[in-house]
Amino acid sequence: MLLIHCPYCEEARPEIEFRHAGEAHIARPADIASLTDEEFSRFFFYRDNPKGITFERWRHLHGCARFFNAARDTVTDKFLVTYPAGEAKPDLVEAANENAKGAT
Numbered sequence: 349m350l351l352i353h354c355p356y357c358e359e360a361r362p363e364i365e366f367r368h369a370g371e372a373h374i375a376r377p378a379d380i381a382s383l384t385d386e387e388f389s390r391f392f393f394y395r396d397n398p399k400g401i402t403f404e405r406w407r408h409l410h411g412c413a414r415f416f417n418a419a420r421d422t423v424t425d426k427f428l429v430t431y432p433a434g435e436a437k438p439d440l441v442e443a444a445n446e447n448a449k450g451a452t
């Protein structure tokens with residue numbers, strides 16, 4: 349069973365409690381009405397689909413119901429770190445070191 353750590357509840361819960369909510373850190377244009385159709389479609393429809401580490405929004409739907417962000421490896425399906433929505437992308441090297449400390 350895949351466990352996902354909710355940064356608000358501060359515990360790992362089964363993945364069935366969560367819902368994927370798309371790519372994280374998508375910046376909304378300041379003046380969306382001034383965009384061309386091509387610029388708008390790029391903002392609204394185009395998303396990264398990397399093989400490797402990706403940053404995603406998740407929602408703890410059957411828990412606290414709050415949105416948060418996660419760094420996940422799409423190859424291994426492992427969550428590297430989760431963090432509250434609105435925070436900057438974490439330093440993944442530092443996060444890996446923190447996880448290694450917690451595992452010992």
Ligand SMILES: [Zn+2]
Pocket residue numbers: 354355356357358408411412413414
């Ligand atoms: Zn939660």
